[in-house]
Amino acid sequence: MAFESLGEKLQNVFKKLKGKGKLTEKEVNEAMREVKLALLEADVNFKVVKEFIAKVSEKAVGEEVLKSLTPGQQIIKIVDDELTELMGGTGEKLVFAKNPPTVIMMAGLQGAGKTTACAKLALVLKKQNAKRPLLVACDVYRPAAVKQLCVVGEQAEVPVFYLEGERDVVKIAKEAMEHAKKHGNDVVILDTAGRLHIDEELMDELIRLKEATNPTEILLVIDAMTGQDAVNVADSFAKQLDITGVIMTKLDSDTRGGAALSVRHVTGKPIKFVGMGEKLGDLEAFHPDRMASRILGMGDVLSLIDKAQEAFSEQEAKELEEKIRKSRLDFNDFLSQMQQIKKMGPLEQIIKMIPGVDAKALENVDIDDRKMGRIEAIITSMTPYERENPGILNASRRIRIANGSGMRVQDVNQLVKQLEQMNQMMKNVNRGPLARKMKKKGKKKKK
Ligand SMILES: Nc1nc2c(ncn2[C@@H]2O[C@H](COP(=O)(O)OP(=O)(O)O)[C@@H](O)[C@H]2O)c(=O)[nH]1
Ligand SMILES: [Mg+2]
Secondary structure (H helix, E strand, O other): OOOHHHHHHHHHHHHHHHHHOOEEEEEEEHHHHHHHHHHHHHHOOOOHHHHHHHHHHHHHHOOOOOOOOOOOHHOOOOOOHHHHHHOOOOOOOOOOOOOOOEEEEOOOOOOOOHHHHHHHHHHHHHHHHHEEEEEEEOOOOOOOHHHHHHHEEEHHHEEEEEEEEOOOOHHHHHHHHHHHHHHHHOOOEEEOOOOOOOOOHHHHHHHHHHHHOOEEEEEEEEEEOOOOHHHHHHHHHHHHOOOOOEEEEEEOOOOOOOHHHHHHHHHHOEEEEOOOOOOOOOOOEHHHHHHHHHHHHHOHHHHHHHHHHOOOOOHHHHHHHHHHOOOOOOHHHHHHHHHHHOOOOOHHHHHHHHHOOOOOHOOOOOOOOOHHHHHHHHHHOOOOOHHOOOOOOOOHHHHHHHHHOOHHHHHHHHHHHHHHHHHHHHHHHHHOOOHHHHHHHHHHHHO
């Protein structure tokens, strides 16, 4: 897989930073120097590297220090954010025409992977977007080209339109559009010819095809293995043909990956899909954020940090600490804890993001968001006074709450018991050595 070596190098830089409490300017500079070298070695365009480092350095110095992150983590987060930004930020989806059929035109040099990409894309559209694509053979110069499209079309189980012996690609495309309208094909994918190099004849043909079919998407297919050449090709295609996006193929190879990191910045055009293998199923929508995290080898830890930061304010955390110290958790705390966890998203997803958690091991665990919903229903059926003073919940109150929340009295009993147990646990903790530490801290605060 591409990026392996870049990922390794960056991860090594960060390993050195991670454990440190504070970073000196010298340490930051040294880290930046190593990041720069790693990017250059990965064949990232040197102008891109220069700007990237400047941005990261500026942020690393200027960034307000978040309480929850160490300086090392902070820098990793900045690099991750900037890598994501570099590759296009949020990622751009394929656009469909308001009035079908949507025309998608492929362009690119010979061997880049256009014909394969046509069939791969058709398969994605069929499966994920419930479209009925039609492939069109507009590479008329090599007899084998039409055949190849027919073969991959058959594998993907999508129809292929071609005109035997016809040399006029505009005519083929126009007839294909008629065919599509008649047969209910809502997407038309044009496979086109490539050359070994960009030449005028090739561009001319593509421009005529574009004018005749008014494509919603013109996707440039480039081969990641050709590195900066691919970026240069993309740049001139972008200028002459006004492409709408890029399909980067062969990212499964051990290319250093620099092209994928540079192409957006150099051409201004987003990568929309990446080819991850020769098989027809090997086309993935491109997500800059996921790619950045993949390069940095951190799974989704960063989004976990983001989410935690959103959900808990510092004030809230302090208040909770105070109550825990006094073993006086009430139902308001219970409720607000649950709501904070909810803000972070479905429990199951959160748990899967924690590094070291084996997703398979979770399969049998019942992480029930509905259970949280039921608890919430019970608590919100209590009066504010009851929530703050769980001790007054006698039988008649419990019956009222059960009726109000649509739960059984047993459920209410169980919840009350849970809270009691929690407080009991806190009491035990508070008598232990940990508690003495916390008490000291508490006294200091009160001064
Ligand atoms: N490993 C790998 N090979 C690919 C990928 N995409 C295309 N290829 C191979 O690249 C070669 C050229 O592909 P083709 O679609 O014929 O290119 P075209 O000349 O642009 O139409 C074929 O052997 C494909 O199997 C990819 O994402 N990964
Ligand atoms: Mg081809």
